[in-house]
Amino acid sequence: MKTINKLVLALFLFGTFLVKADEVPPVPGGGGTGGVGPGAAASPIDMYVYLLSVVAIALILFYTKKLKSVKA
Secondary structure (H helix, E strand, C coil): CHHHHHHHHHHHHHHHHHHHCCCCCCCCCCCCCCCCCCCCCCCCCCCHHHHHHHHHHHHHHHHHHHHHHHHC
C-alpha cells in the first residue's frame, strides 16, 4: 500500500510540474522586448521533454524490477 501511495503522490507532483511548466514569468522592465518581438519570453519547453519523461519513468520501473529480482 505504501508503494501505491508514493506512486500516486509522484504522479500528482509530476502532473503539477507539467501544468506549471507553461507559465511564463513576467519580463522585467515594462514587459517590452524592444522594437521586435511579441513582448513576452519564449517558453523553453520542447516536445522532446515529454519523450524523455516517459523514458525516465520506464527506466525507473525497469531497474526497480531488476533490483527486486536480485534481492529475491
